[in-house]
Amino acid sequence: MRRILIGALAFVMALTFLIWRIDSPRVERFRAAFIDRVVPNLDWALLPVTKFVDMVEGFQSYASLYEQNQELRRELQQMKAWKEAAVQLEQQNAKLLAQNQVRLDPKLTSVSGVVLADAGSPFRQSVLLNVGARDGIVDGWATMDGLGLVGRISGVGQTTARVILLTDASSRIPVTIQPSGQKAMLVGDNSAAPPVEFLESPEQVRPGDRVISSGDGGVFPAGLLVGQVELDKDRRLRVRLAADYERLNFLRVLRSHPAERITAPGRLIAPAVPPRAEPLPAAEAAPQAEAGDG
Amino acid sequence: MVDPATARRARYCLLFLGLAAAILFVRLLPLSTVPARFPAPDLILCLALVWVMRRPDYVPALVIALVFLVDDILAMRPPGLWALIVLLGTEFLRAREATLRDLPFAVEWSMASALILAMMLANWFVLTVFMVPQIGLGPTVLHALATGLAFPLVLAATLAALRLRSPARGEPDTRGGRR
Numbered sequence: 001m002r003r004i005l006i007g008a009l010a011f012v013m014a015l016t017f018l019i020w021r022i023d024s025p026r027v028e029r030f031r032a033a034f035i036d037r038v039v040p041n042l043d044w045a046l047l048p049v050t051k052f053v054d055m056v057e058g059f060q061s062y063a064s065l066y067e068q069n070q071e072l073r074r075e076l077q078q079m080k081a082w083k084e085a086a087v088q089l090e091q092q093n094a095k096l097l098a099q100n101q102v103r104l105d106p107k108l109t110s111v112s113g114v115v116l117a118d119a120g121s122p123f124r125q126s127v128l129l130n131v132g133a134r135d136g137i138v139d140g141w142a143t144m145d146g147l148g149l150v151g152r153i154s155g156v157g158q159t160t161a162r163v164i165l166l167t168d169a170s171s172r173i174p175v176t177i178q179p180s181g182q183k184a185m186l187v188g189d190n191s192a193a194p195p196v197e198f199l200e201s202p203e204q205v206r207p208g209d210r211v212i213s214s215g216d217g218g219v220f221p222a223g224l225l226v227g228q229v230e231l232d233k234d235r236r237l238r239v240r241l242a243a244d245y246e247r248l249n250f251l252r253v254l255r256s257h258p259a260e261r262i263t264a265p266g267r268l269i270a271p272a273v274p275p276r277a278e279p280l281p282a283a284e285a286a287p288q289a290e291a292g293d294g
Numbered sequence: 295m296v297d298p299a300t301a302r303r304a305r306y307c308l309l310f311l312g313l314a315a316a317i318l319f320v321r322l323l324p325l326s327t328v329p330a331r332f333p334a335p336d337l338i339l340c341l342a343l344v345w346v347m348r349r350p351d352y353v354p355a356l357v358i359a360l361v362f363l364v365d366d367i368l369a370m371r372p373p374g375l376w377a378l379i380v381l382l383g384t385e386f387l388r389a390r391e392a393t394l395r396d397l398p399f400a401v402e403w404s405m406a407s408a409l410i411l412a413m414m415l416a417n418w419f420v421l422t423v424f425m426v427p428q429i430g431l432g433p434t435v436l437h438a439l440a441t442g443l444a445f446p447l448v449l450a451a452t453l454a455a456l457r458l459r460s461p462a463r464g465e466p467d468t469r470g471g472r473r
Contacts, residue, residue, distance in 0.1 A: 012374075013375070017372055038368070039322065046322065050325060120321040120370075121369035122330060122334050123333065162370075247326075
């Protein structure tokens with residue numbers, strides 16, 4: 001009797017694994033729904049405990065407050081100089097843009113979310129956000145903290161979404177290295193500084209170069225700051241990420257819409273079909289949906 | 295009227311579920327998202343092994359399967375595989391519980407470590423055969439090592455805090471027989 005029970009259990013487990021292997025998306029959707037159901041219920045406990053541990057860590061740095069204060073004052077002084085430069089550049093930029101009539105990508109708006117939980121496994125680097133399909137989040141969108149790129153949405157539940165971090169072993173992001181303009185891939189490998197691979201001429205890249213997303217492949221918006229190039233002990237190029245991975249707290253999910261593709265050269269000159277008037281209900285529904293998302 | 299032995303078994307079973315849930319909860323806390331240099335030990339596995347080696351009647355196979363399936367789903371692992379391997383591993387221990395009971399601690403520890411390593415390697419091997427993208431062999435062995443090192447700590451904590459002792463000789467077991 002007992003043997004039959006164990007056999008049945010083992011069979012169910014093996015079957016689950018096989019179904020996952022055969023029809024991964026469906027099971028992953030189930031997983032997202034399951035996590036969506038479970039983890040937000042822990043919200044009341046997750047956030048206070050996290051905040052408490054952060055506070056304890058903050059208290060430990062209390063001792064070095066004086067030095068920090070001095071350092072911050074020095075940095076503030078430098079920042080003021082930079083701010084002055086930035087304001088001047090902004091004015092100049094505005095003037096030039098006005099002369100140019102450049103249209104920046106108007107669709108790049110964002111949804112902000114709070115980190116609920118992390119992956120809970122030493123070999124997976126991902127976090128769970130408290131925004132999901134309800135807020136219009138879609139798989140594949142880019143996620144940033146205040147400064148730099150953090151990862152990509154993968155797995156959306158009704159009220160939660162999972163962000164695969166750039167450090168995860170399955171993360172692959174096309175990047176450009178400035179100022180040389182080299183294209184490369186940022187390949188996560190479970191270390192804090194992911195290596196740069198598929199670089200055409202590494203000799204043109206120096207430590208300290210800026211790494212930004214290149215937008216190749218059409219999934220990611222181009223021009224998001226990723227980090228800086230550095231050399232590790234094996235003289236391999238790695239990227240020190242700009243985002244503060246020590247404390248990911250609030251993240252911005254960038255709404256990106258697929259860029260319009262120009263497939264046939266004839267389309268460039270004249271549309272193949274004369275543009276028809278949009279059906280009225282659709283045209284009315286669209287602005288409302290936009291407003292509701294914001 | 296509930297038999298006191300049954301009531302205690304149910305209580306300890308709930309306690310096991312509570313401990314596993316607490317470990318899962320702590321693991322989910324987004325304290326640091328920087329990848330660790332040394333993988334953290336799998337404490338739930340340690341807990342399950344300790345309990346199966348000491349009091350197999352407190353942790354039925356169904357409970358173990360359930361806990362590890364939930365762990366699989368939350369930790370983004372392929373669902374079912376790790377739960378299956380842990381189920382088989384604990385059943386292996388359960389079948390040898392009578393012979394394991396009087397062994398010295400060092401033998402018990404090396405037995406558990408060997409089992410942990412075997413289970414993780416089996417997991418790695420199956421994932422490789424099914425061509426699932428996964429971590430390398432090195433981190434897997436490191437993870438097994440960390441879990442093996444954590445085993446005595448979990449054992450000591452369990453013995454000290456929960457007074458989970460091996461059943462005395464002659465105590466009736468679940469099926470009414472004498473040990």
